[in-house]
Amino acid sequence: MSSHFKTTARPTIIDVAEAAGVSKSTVSRVLQGDAASVKPDTRRAVTRAIRKLGYEHNAIASMLRTARTFMVMLITPDIANPFWSEVARGLQDTLERPGYSVVVGNGDQDSERENAFLKTARRNRFDGIAINPTKIHRRTLLATGIPTVILGIRDGFAGLDMVGSDSFQGAFEALTYLYQMGHRRIGFIDGRYVTEQGRARAQAYAEFLKQHNLEPDPSLKVEVPFDRAGGQRGMRVLLSLAHRPTAVFASNDILALAAMQTAQEAGLNVPRDLSIIGMDDIYPTAMTMPGLTTMAKQKYETGCQAARLLLERIEGTALREARRCALPCQLVERGSVAPRS
Amino acid sequence: MSSHFKTTARPTIIDVAEAAGVSKSTVSRVLQGDAASVKPDTRRAVTRAIRKLGYEHNAIASMLRTARTFMVMLITPDIANPFWSEVARGLQDTLERPGYSVVVGNGDQDSERENAFLKTARRNRFDGIAINPTKIHRRTLLATGIPTVILGIRDGFAGLDMVGSDSFQGAFEALTYLYQMGHRRIGFIDGRYVTEQGRARAQAYAEFLKQHNLEPDPSLKVEVPFDRAGGQRGMRVLLSLAHRPTAVFASNDILALAAMQTAQEAGLNVPRDLSIIGMDDIYPTAMTMPGLTTMAKQKYETGCQAARLLLERIEGTALREARRCALPCQLVERGSVAPRS
DNA sequence: CGTATAATTGGGAACGTTCCCACTATTAAT
DNA sequence: ATTAATAGTGGGAACGTTCCCAATTATACG
Missing domain, CATH: 3.40.50.2300 (Response regulator)
Structure with a gap:
């Protein structure tokens, strides 16, 4: 008759044990699906009691004991x-x-x-x-x-x-793709975090130029912060060049999209006048006109x-x-x- | 000498209490910032012991006891x-x-x-x-x-x-805006979930037409699923009309962006040939060319x-x-x- | 039928807190 | 100076599990 009145609160395994006429240990075993070591009859009795009382396992108590x-x-x-x-x-x-x-x-x-x-x-x-x-x-x-x-x-x-993601490989293949499309003068909008990151892409750019015997032109590479404003600025710099690139690779899609928008606002037709490739394949890349070609990361x-x-x-x-x-x-x-x- | 050897594991408040020469109750009080009821000296001793042992509060145990x-x-x-x-x-x-x-x-x-x-x-x-x-x-x-x-x-x-968000108000104002821009023939791409939702927008559309004495034209309203394909289909249907709308309101930005892209692919100039307004103000709306005008929800x-x-x-x-x-x-x-x- | 073994079950102790209550100093009041 | 009140502290129970070990029951085997 013990827990007849106190249990307005949530029932515990002890309540279940009482209702099923077994010990809390047994209830615990059933709960843990320890099928091997509890008789089918008992298991049934316990599950019935669980349902009847509306028992719900208390994960917190379990955590304390198991440290998981x-x-x-x-x-x-x-x-x-x-x-x-x-x-x-x-x-x-x-x-x-x-x-x-x-x-x-x-x-x-x-x-x-x-x-x-x-x-x-x-x-x-x-x-x-x-x-x-x-x-x-x-x-x-x-x-x-x-x-x-x-x-x-x-x-x-x-x-x-x-x-x-293998950013080096990604950047390298992006650049190679542009090369295969006939581009030789390729701009690079290089995003930079405060903390040194993104080195891989810059290395890929350098390596790419070397492998294809392209003369590195410092004016084609512009470093900007990793945001929309950075992409804008990067593109403006490249567009202001006397000898413009015919294609641009941007470190990520945010930059690339902002760059594309900037180029379009300047009256250029993408991709006819200027090709752009990004990196990441984020959600909005499919929604622009044209869609952004990009090196997709497996997010x-x-x-x-x-x-x-x-x-x-x-x-x-x-x-x-x-x-x-x-x-x-x-x-x-x-x-x-x-x-x- | 008790807990000198066993405590390779994380120290508990009991270890702290021992080190500080007080009881666990007192440590607990300090931990809970119960400033009122512990003498400054004791508090200092306890905090010092905490730092020395590298004690870290065990939230799990606390949860069990407090039920929070x-x-x-x-x-x-x-x-x-x-x-x-x-x-x-x-x-x-x-x-x-x-x-x-x-x-x-x-x-x-x-x-x-x-x-x-x-x-x-x-x-x-x-x-x-x-x-x-x-x-x-x-x-x-x-x-x-x-x-x-x-x-x-x-x-x-x-x-x-x-x-x-107040979708009715949002939809109504979007339509009113188009009206103020001179549009009278306004298409409506209405997204539908499986579960009945989005009624508010449809009601706003009806109410808007009524208030401005615009003849409801069923062909201007097309119901589609809430995804890119839906937006495409919606726009294709509207473009195929003999008497096309001059502006289109879409239930959300996904639809609107897909619709805009579809219109552009069909050779239309947005907004010159066709105005489009969306709803939500999701991330990509700023990245398209032109940017998507939309009724922003306060997400x-x-x-x-x-x-x-x-x-x-x-x-x-x-x-x-x-x-x-x-x-x-x-x-x-x-x-x-x-x-x- | 008795014993050895295996299969089940039960009974604490433990996990590390918090909280209640009791107790001891300390201060204030008369 | 004595008592009353207060500030500060300590000790144990409780939270609801899991886990170890002991106890019991069932099964197998001779």
Whole structure:
């Protein structure tokens, strides 16, 4: 007769045990699907009691005891950026099956915010972290003691799993594609974060020029910040040249789209007067006129792969070497590139 | 000498208490910032011990005891959709300050998935839920016993807080704007979800025609699914009319952008030959040529407001009536609308 | 039928907090 | 100086699981 009156609140496994005439241990076993070690009859009795009482498993209590939370923290510069929300989607979709939830944080390229999320991950004993670090260093990440995967291929994060795109290969193939279309004078709008990144693309540009015996012309390469204004400025500079390029490669689609818009506003016909190629393949590239030809990054797949590496670390038995997984970029032809006329 | 050897693992408040020469109760008080009831000296001793041991608060244990998790579940059809990721951003930014984390789920317009996330929210004793329900009913939501806010203005969710955009007002003003620009023959590409939604826009269209004594022409209104293909088809139908519209209003920007692209591919000059106006103001609208003129929804603000309503429910003392908060849409002129020539 | 073994089950202890209540110093009031 | 009130502190129970080990029951085998 004990818990007849007190239980206005949510029932616990003890209530279930009582109702089923077994011990809480047995209920726990049923809950964990420990099929092997509980008699079918008992199992039935327990499940019936569970349904009857409307029992719902308390994940919090379970977390405390098992020290496993089935929570993963995702830290990106900005989840509202279509690039990262695609990655997030892949991560979530893959982690959902084995029962993990994903908390997303907007690091905002801000050291304090990034650290705040890391702190949350530690305090809440998260099982894993996926992060595109902008201000956070390797040591800080390692110090959490939480399995972590770096989103993007970056130097200075030895010992951590990494998954991102092969920007060198992507940039190189983009340039080669323009070359094959007959272009020889190729402009390069090079986006730069505050933190040194994107070196790969610049290296690819240099390497490309070398391989094709093209004379490097410094005026064809313009460095700008990674945003719309940067793309505008980059294009304006290139258009102001006495000897204009016939094609332009931009470090990412934001830059490329802004550049294309700027060229169009200046009265140029893309691709007839000027070819443009970008990188990433974000959402809006299909919506412009013409559509933007670009080297697509496997964003969704990046998320999926990151999730898989994370799961290996979290649930894996034997610890293995850190892996560096660079997914290849792929050309998507839309309409912003034409043969040189 | 007790915990000298066992503590290879993370230190607990008991370890801290020992190191500081106080009881765990006192440490707990310090941790909770209960400044009033602990002497400055003791507080200092405790904080010093915390730093020395590298103690980190265990949120899980705290959750179990307090029955508060500081977690909120966000369920949208798709977080990779730029509309929802903006909303998510607003929600997160607002919830971050008071210490809440947001778990995002992609409902995918799938009953099972939506329910799975709801289950996670219950099992993990989440403090709040923000959802744009597609297949989930009011009763299910109320049954969770968790404070919930509906994203979007919807019928059939009485008793629940709601925050979204005033689509009727938005659509009406969009049409009025076209009218003021001299357009009289206005096409309407009406997006439809499987579940009845978007009625408001259709009503606004009807009401608009009536107020301006415009003869309703059924051929000017075409219903399509809410995606790019829908926008294409809608525009093709309108272009095929013997008596074409001079302007087109589309239910959202996805449709409008696809429609604009289709018109351009058909050789029309937007806005000279045809004006187009959309709704939502998603990311890509600024990147096309011309930019898409649209009725902007306050996406970020929707998230913020939803967060505020949720916080009121979660932390609020007195319970209040359910609120319905319809944020007004606002015209953003870009370049896809011109006066009728 | 008795014993050895395996299959089930039960009973605490533990996870690391918070909260209530009791207790001891300290201060204020008479 | 004595008592009353207050500020500060400590100790234990509780939150709801899981897990280890012991106890019980069923099965197998001779």
